[in-house]
Amino acid sequence: MTTLTTDDRPTSRRRRPRIGTALTYLSLVVASLVVLVPLVVIFLTSLKSSREVSDGGALSLPHDWLNFSNYVTAFNDGEMLRAFGNTAFILLFSITGTVLIGSMTAYAIDRFEFRMKKTVMALFLIATLVPGVTTQVATFQVVNSFSLVDSRWAPILLYMGTDIVSIYIFLQFIRSIPTSLDEAARLDGANTFTIYRKIIFPLLKPAVATVVIVKGITTYNDFYIPFLYMPSEDKGTISTALFRFKGPFGAHWEAISAGAILVILPTLLIFLFLQRYIYNGFAQGATK
Numbered sequence: 702m703t704t705l706t707t708d709d710r711p712t713s714r715r716r717r718p719r720i721g722t723a724l725t726y727l728s729l730v731v732a733s734l735v736v737l738v739p740l741v742v743i744f745l746t747s748l749k750s751s752r753e754v755s756d757g758g759a760l761s762l763p764h765d766w767l768n769f770s771n772y773v774t775a776f777n778d779g780e781m782l783r784a785f786g787n788t789a790f791i792l793l794f795s796i797t798g799t800v801l802i803g804s805m806t807a808y809a810i811d812r813f814e815f816r817m818k819k820t821v822m823a824l825f826l827i828a829t830l831v832p833g834v835t836t837q838v839a840t841f842q843v844v845n846s847f848s849l850v851d852s853r854w855a856p857i858l859l860y861m862g863t864d865i866v867s868i869y870i871f872l873q874f875i876r877s878i879p880t881s882l883d884e885a886a887r888l889d890g891a892n893t894f895t896i897y898r899k900i901i902f903p904l905l906k907p908a909v910a911t912v913v914i915v916k917g918i919t920t921y922n923d924f925y926i927p928f929l930y931m932p933s934e935d936k937g938t939i940s941t942a943l944f945r946f947k948g949p950f951g952a953h954w955e956a957i958s959a960g961a962i963l964v965i966l967p968t969l970l971i972f973l974f975l976q977r978y979i980y981n982g983f984a985q986g987a988t989k
Contacts, residue, residue: 740965746958747771754955775946775960783935784942791856791927791938792920798861799916800909807871808897812883829865837929844930855930860920867912874908875901914971921968939964 746754748763748771775781810822840859841850849855878901886896924940931937934945943960946953 771959779942795860803867
């Protein structure tokens with residue numbers, strides 16, 4: 702009768718972690734390729750001429766690595782400067798409104814008891830599950846009734862009024878703030894708004910940073926709402942500005958790729974600079 706020696710058992714156990722580690726690294730490599738290969742293709746295409754784009758492959762190298770004429774074309778013909786201005790205007794008001802409305806709503810839900818409180822929370826949850834496209838006909842009619850179509854205020858109001866996720870982010874942080882701070886402030890004569898402004902809101906800095914970054918990137922990348930509610934070219938954003946290079950006889954992929962690089966750079970730099978606030982904000986909100 703044969704038995705396993707003590708040398709054989711650890712060897713068989715060591716093989717399983719090695720297989721798991723190999724699969725983990727393999728999945729990371731595949732995920733990295735899925736993300737990086739399209740970016741590499743866009744960058745290479747932005748440096749090519751129109752003939753190189755039509756004759757060469759997607760990963761073929763450009764003949765001139767210093768060919769920045771496509772970037773000049775994308776910036777001028779795409780009116781990127783005006784598009785960045787419109788995008789910045791929309792970002793400023795929509796993010797500010799989202800932070801104020803989201804934090805105030807979360808404060809009211811957590812600190813006050815009122816009828817149908819659970820119903821309100823359930824409606825918030827249902828709103829996140831309903832696809833936004835299914836309500837666009839009614840939403841467009843409402844916006845049109847206020848004469849806001851083809852104005853920058855239409856997307857601003859829509860961005861501020863449809864962000865239920867920010868309310869949940871603020872709600873998780875407010876629940877971690879002791880109610881004893883509210884009671885002590887009330888003994889000193891502070892009203893509800895003063896408690897929110899001087900006690901609650903200053904303690905929400907991690908949540909505010911998270912909402913600003915997540916909401917800002919979502920608004921910055923959105924194409925559907927600006928394209929639908931701001932059809933005029935002078936009101937285009939950076940996402941709709943790239944659409945101008947798509948004509949009836951084809952697309953200028955070299956100019957579109959150069960414009961895409963110009964659009965990607967600001968968000969990439971901001972994300973690299975503020976990524977720790979995203980991770981810390983979500984981690985703190987999940988553990989509180």
